[in-house]
Amino acid sequence: MQLSTAHHDERLTAPRSWWGIAVLVGLACALMLLPLGTMPLLAGLVGGTALAGLVVSSYGSARVRVVNGALAAGDARIPVTALGEPEILDAEESRAWRTYKADTRAFMLMRSYVPTAVRVEVTDPADPTPYVYVSTREPQALVAALLAARARAA
DSSP: OOOOTTOEEEEEOOOHHHHHHHHHHHHHHHHHTGGGOHHHHHHHHHHHHHHHHHHHHHHTTEEEEEETTEEEETTEEEEGGGEEEEEEEOHHHHHHHHTTTOOTTSEEEOOTTOOOEEEEEEOOTTOOOOEEEEEOSOHHHHHHHHHHHHHHHO
16 A cells, blocks of 8 residues: 555654653652562562553654544544644744743644644634644654645645
8 A cells, every 4th residue: 555645644752761760760669669578679660660651651652644634633633624834833933832822722732842843723714723733853744744635635
């Protein structure tokens, strides 16, 4: 099966340092159980690390895709025909749109550890969402996929 030119698939994984923190949480759990003996210590190390790793993994599992004529960002699916012109945001503009420029009605899939983003206005008059903000490590590829998908839909 050949993918269309409108295809984009990206997973916003957590940075490596977060995995190190998960190991440190497991170590902290183990140290709390140190007075109870070796087996509880090992159980605390394994269990604490596994639990913290699960949290890091679930937070870092957000996907950004353009497929079948829609932008799929996290749980949201928005047809490209309901979207306006995409705008690439550098690190400074991304920070501005995450903070003082942000609209509470907007759909935002943001990850603070991803410095760049794409912002796209929602043109559907029935939708109260003014724009979609999506963190992405590949903003040019996402914009190209959105434009290609919209051209195909037209």
